[in-house]
Amino acid sequence: MGAQRLMIESKQRDKPIAMASLNDFKYDHADEINPRVAVEDPTVSLYCLDHAQRRAIFVQTAPGVDLSQAPFSTRRNTRQPST
Numbered sequence: 001m002g003a004q005r006l007m008i009e010s011k012q013r014d015k016p017i018a019m020a021s022l023n024d025f026k027y028d029h030a031d032e033i034n035p036r037v038a039v040e041d042p043t044v045s046l047y048c049l050d051h052a053q054r055r056a057i058f059v060q061t062a063p064g065v066d067l068s069q070a071p072f073s074t075r076r077n078t079r080q081p082s083t
Helices: 073-079
Strands: 003-011 025-033 044-050 055-060
C-alpha cells in the first residue's frame, strides 16, 4: 500500500472541539512517499481516519513540538502542522 504526501495550503477548522477531519485543511496532492515514515519519524502522528477513502491521515509537526504536552494532540496538530 502506498502513501502520498498532502501539502497543506491553509487550515479551515472552524470548531476547535469538533472531531478531527481531513476537511480541517485545504490541501493539494504532492509526491508519493515511503509509508514507513508514519512509524519511523517522531514528528509524524495520526491526525484522523478517512473512512470514506479507507485511509489514515497523518500530520508532521515542526521539530521540537512536544505533542505529549497537549491533552488533545489533534488540536495542537491543527494549529501547528508543517505538511
